[in-house]
Amino acid sequence: xxxxxxxxxxxxxxxxxxxxxxxxxxxxxxxxxxxxxxxxxxxxxxxxxxxxxxxxxxxxxxxxxxxxxxxxxxxxxxxxxxxxxxxxxxxxxxxxxxxxxxxxxxxxxxxxxxxxxxxxxxxxxxxxxxxxxxxxxxxxxxxxxxxxxxxxxxxxxxxxxxxxxxxxxxxxxxxxxxxxxxxxxxxxxxxxxxxxxxxxxxxxxxxxxxxxxxxxxxxxxxxxxxxxxxxxxxxxxxxxxxxxxxxxxxxxxxxxxxxxxxxxxxxxxxxxxxxxxxxxxxxxxxxxxxxxxxxxxxxxxxxxxxxxxxxxxxxxxxxxxxxxxxxxxxxxxxxxxxxxxxxxxxxxxxxxxxxxxxxxxxxxxxxxxxxxxxxxxxxxxxxxxxxxxxxxx
Numbered sequence: 001x002x003x004x005x006x007x008x009x010x011x012x013x014x015x016x017x018x019x020x021x022x023x024x025x026x027x028x029x030x031x032x033x034x035x036x037x038x039x040x041x042x043x044x045x046x047x048x049x050x051x052x053x054x055x056x057x058x059x060x061x062x063x064x065x066x067x068x069x070x071x072x073x074x075x076x077x078x079x080x081x082x083x084x085x086x087x088x089x090x091x092x093x094x095x096x097x098x099x100x101x102x103x104x105x106x107x108x109x110x111x112x113x114x115x116x117x118x119x120x121x122x123x124x125x126x127x128x129x130x131x132x133x134x135x136x137x138x139x140x141x142x143x144x145x146x147x148x149x150x151x152x153x154x155x156x157x158x159x160x161x162x163x164x165x166x167x168x169x170x171x172x173x174x175x176x177x178x179x180x181x182x183x184x185x186x187x188x189x190x191x192x193x194x195x196x197x198x199x200x201x202x203x204x205x206x207x208x209x210x211x212x213x214x215x216x217x218x219x220x221x222x223x224x225x226x227x228x229x230x231x232x233x234x235x236x237x238x239x240x241x242x243x244x245x246x247x248x249x250x251x252x253x254x255x256x257x258x259x260x261x262x263x264x265x266x267x268x269x270x271x272x273x274x275x276x277x278x279x280x281x282x283x284x285x286x287x288x289x290x291x292x293x294x295x296x297x298x299x300x301x302x303x304x305x306x307x308x309x310x311x312x313x314x315x316x317x318x319x320x321x322x323x324x325x326x327x328x329x330x331x332x333x334x335x336x337x338x339x340x341x342x343x344x345x346x347x348x349x350x351x352x353x354x355x356x357x358x359x360x361x362x363x364x365x366x367x368x369x370x371x372x373x374x375x376x377x378x379x380x381x382x383x384x385x386x387x388x389x390x391x392x393x
Contacts, residue, residue: 256306331343
C-alpha cells in the first residue's frame with residue numbers, strides 16, 4: 001500500500017509489453033529510472049491491477065471508491081481519472097483503477113457518466129499530478145505497477161471521443177520520476193513543485209532528502225525534494241528557475257494553489273514529520289516567502305486538499321497528521337490579510353485523506369474519493385464517494 005514516503009510497489013499483470021515501452025521512454029528523461037523498473041522479485045504479490053478489459057471497477061452508474069486519483073474541472077463538469085482502491089475480497093489488496101475509464105460528473109445535474117478513453121494511454125496509476133488548461137487535462141508523474149514515472153500525457157476533454165496523447169520530444173531537463181507532487185498554472189506554463197521519487201541527476205536545482213527506508217529490499221534510492229520544474233506548453237520545453245529567498249524543505253503529499261502570479265504550498269510530509277507551514281512563490285520574480293500567520297492555524301498534515309475559491313481565499317480540507325489521525329477539519333486562508341479562519345461544515349463525521357477537491361463558480365466545493373481511516377494500517381480503507389460544501393464570504 002502506498003503512503004506519502006514509504007512505497008510498496010504494485011505488480012502489473014496485463015500490460016507488461018506496454019510497461020516495457022514506458023521504461024524505454026522514461027530512460028530518455030531519467031537516468032536511474034531503469035534501476036527498479038524491471039525487477040519483480042521484490043514486489044508484494046498481494047497487490048494486483050484491475051484491468052478495464054476484464055473487470056468492472058464498480059457496478060452501476062457511479063465510480064468506484066478510490067484514493068490518489070486525479071480530478072479536474074472544465075466548464076460545468078468534473079473529470080476523474082486513475083487512483084486505486086482497497087478490497088478485502090480474498091485479502092487486503094490494492095487495485096489500480098482502469099486506465100481507460102474517465103468518470104464525468106455534471107455539477108449542474110448531479111449525475112455521473114463514464115466514458116472510455118483510447119490512444120496513448122498512461123499506465124494505471126495513483127499519485128499523479130493533473131491540471132486542466134483550456135479544456136485539456138495534463139497528467140504528469142505518478143506511481144504505477146513498477147515504480148514511478150516522469151512522463152507527461154494530455155487528454156482533450158471537449159472532443160466527442162477522449163484520446164490520450166503522450167507528450168514526446170520535450171526539450172530541456174525533465175523532473176525525476178516521482179509522485180505526490182503539486183502544480184501551479186501560470187501563463188500557459190505548468191509549474192511542478194516537490195514530490196517523492198528518484199535521486200536527481202546532476203544539474204537539477206533544489207534539495208533532495210534521501211528516505212533511508214527506500215533502500216530496503218534492494219530498491220532504488222528515493223526521497224523527498226523541493227525542486228521546481230516548469231513545462232512551457234508553447235515551446236514544449238522543461239526548465240528550472242533560479243529561485244530567491246528561503247525555499248520550503250523537501251516534501252511530498254503537500255498541496256498547491258495558484259492565485260494570480262503567486263503559487264502557494266501548504267503542508268506535506270518531510271521525513272517523519274507532517275508540516276503545517278505555508279509558503280508562497282512569486283512566479284515572475286521566483287522569490288520564496290514564508291507566510292508567518294500570526295494566529296493559530298491548521299495542524300500539520302499531508303494528503304490534504306488546498307484549492308482557491310476566490311481571488312483572495314484558499315480552502316483547506318482534511319488530511320493525515322504525524323500521529324496518523326485522519327482529519328475532517330476545514331479552513332479558509334485569506335491572502336490579503338494573511339489569516340487562517342476555521343470553516344464550519346456539515347461533514348465533520350467524514351474524515352478524508354488523499355482525496356480531491358474541485359470548485360465551481362457558485363462557490364460549491366466537490367470533495368471526491370479518498371480514504372476515511374489510517375491508510376497505512378491493514379484495516380479496510382473506508383472510502384466515501386462524495387461531499388459537497390458551499391463557501392460564502
